[in-house]
Amino acid sequence: MNLHESEKIAGMLESEGYEKAESQSEADIIVFNTCCIRENAEDRAEGNIGALKKLKKTNKNLIIAVGGCMTQQNGYAEKLYKEFPFIDIIFGTHNLDGFRSLLSKRIDRNKSVIDVWDKEGDIREDTPKCRSSYPNAWINIVYGCNNFCTYCIVPYVRGRERSRKTEDIVNECKKVISEGYKEITLLGQNVNSYGHDLGTSDFSSLLKEINKIEGKFRLRFMTNHPKDFNEELIKTMSECEKICKSVHLPVQSGSNRILKLMNRHYSREDYFDKVSLLRKYIPDIAITTDIMVGFPGETEEDFLDTMDLVKRIKFAGAFTFIYSKRSGTPAAKMEPQVDPEISKERIMKLISVQDSVNRSYSKSYNGKTIEILCEGYDDKKNKYLGRDVFGRMAYFDCKENLIGQFVNVRISKTGGISLLGEKE
Ligand code: SF4
Incomplete structure (x- = not known):
């Protein structure tokens, strides 16, 4: 989602005649499109903004803009500007499509513009996009x-x-x-x-x-x-x-008690039923998920319910993460918050179970020919890469540039979640 919004910001800048700079020191404008889903994303963004203070001193014309869901939080824009008064533009998620007018306002007035809307703006269909x-x-x-x-x-x-x-x-x-x-x-x-x-x-x-x-x-x-x-x-x-033939269906927890506290409106039984139905209609469907550990009040028993669900469903992939307290949400006030050491232990156990599922799922590809859509080149591995219809990533050697083409690849080696093969 954030990536696509960055494509919109880039598209708006392109329409104003800007081009992509090779480095920060060559840029006339730097835009941060921030995320506040987890605390560490927020800390990282603030660190990166702070690091630009020096550059701003040497390049007085540089425009620094910060937008996204971090700045949309109640009172955050003012706090951010107080901490980093060299920021030129602060905008929110609701007025992202109006970025061009904020930019011209900043250029015309030669002073910082802080504009974060409380309410959703209308859906704009005319925002240009620079797809990446x-x-x-x-x-x-x-x-x-x-x-x-x-x-x-x-x-x-x-x-x-x-x-x-x-x-x-x-x-x-x-x-x-x-x-x-x-x-x-x-x-x-x-x-x-x-x-x-x-x-x-x-x-x-x-x-x-x-x-x-x-x-x-x-x-x-x-x-x-x-x-x-x-x-x-x-x-x-x-x-x-x-x-x-792949679907991302976030389960978050395998414990009914925790699902209720999370306000997810389904039970583990409902989730099993949906997975069964999916596998009835599309037997080879690859199901991936998000799973959180350490939600406030999560007991060992709740965690074992999650482990049990993961072992039984055998996800084709899972994004596992530790609960991150977000102020302003009901869970931030729930007690008891789980000891970070316990959360770490739990996530390690979860990752280890999911890793073994990933490996055996990958192994089932050995010797098979799959059609992948070539989507890029990995400079470190020196190989082209792409995914099959199940979302599995495969790497392969090729002398010609095949990005954007459907390619048949015979899988000869499998690892954790990725596959290695030769173009047929
Ligand atoms: S469905 Fe739940 S987790 Fe997903 S964005 Fe909405 S509130 Fe957040």
Whole structure:
């Protein structure tokens, strides 16, 4: 999501005649698009902003702008400006599309501009984008979130759900396909609730419309919410040939008590049922997930429930992380907060279980030929790379540049989560 918003900021700057600088010292403008989902992301951003003080002293014309969900937090912009008065522009998530006018205001007045809106702005369809992830194109379908999971800051900094019109999304998909993009990833905090506010469409209908677009391309989407992930969607996934056979379905915890405290609105049994249904319609579907340990009040028994769920479901991949206290969320006031040492022990155990699942899943690829979409070149490994329809990354040697092409690769070696092979 943040990456795509950075593409919008770059697109707006490009439309004003700016070009990408090779280094910070050559830049006329530096924009930080920040994230506040976890505390360490916030600390890192502040460290990076502080490090620019020297550069600003040597280059008085340099413009430093800071936006994103960190600055959208209540009272944060003022606090940030007090700490770093050399910042030229501070904006929030709700007025990101208006960045160009803030920039001209700053240039005209020659003084800092702090403009963070309390309310969501209208959806703007005219914001230019400078896409940076060819052959994949990120496309937002819904902004904001209505769910208020108790650990999450997103609804406070991104506002309520607002869906783009189906017609606008389909037109954008057609445009990127005609430009040569081979994969589309639809984005939203909860893509499954797409269209609820429109009343004229829903996520399954949108997928069917996009699937009708001619040409060979892959369709992915993220993120899903288990409570809204329904049979109609699963059926649609099984019927639309362009939709990849992978789905990211964040479970967060395997304990019913913790899921309730998290305000997730599903139980572990519901989650098992959705996974069974998915595997009934699409037997080889690759399911990935997010799992948190150390949520306030998590006992050893709760953690063992999570471990049990992970062992039984056998995820194709999992993002595991330790709960990060975000002030302003209900969970920040919950007691007892889990001892960080216990959280560390738990995450190590979790990673070790998931690692062995990853390895055996990778092993099942040995000797197989898979079609991958070549998406880049890894300078360290000196190999091209790309993913198959299940989202598995494969590396291979090749003398010609195949980025953006579908390539058959025969897998000869497997490791943790990545695969190694030869082009056929
Ligand atoms: S659904 Fe996702 S974005 Fe929304 S509150 Fe829950 S975790 Fe945050």
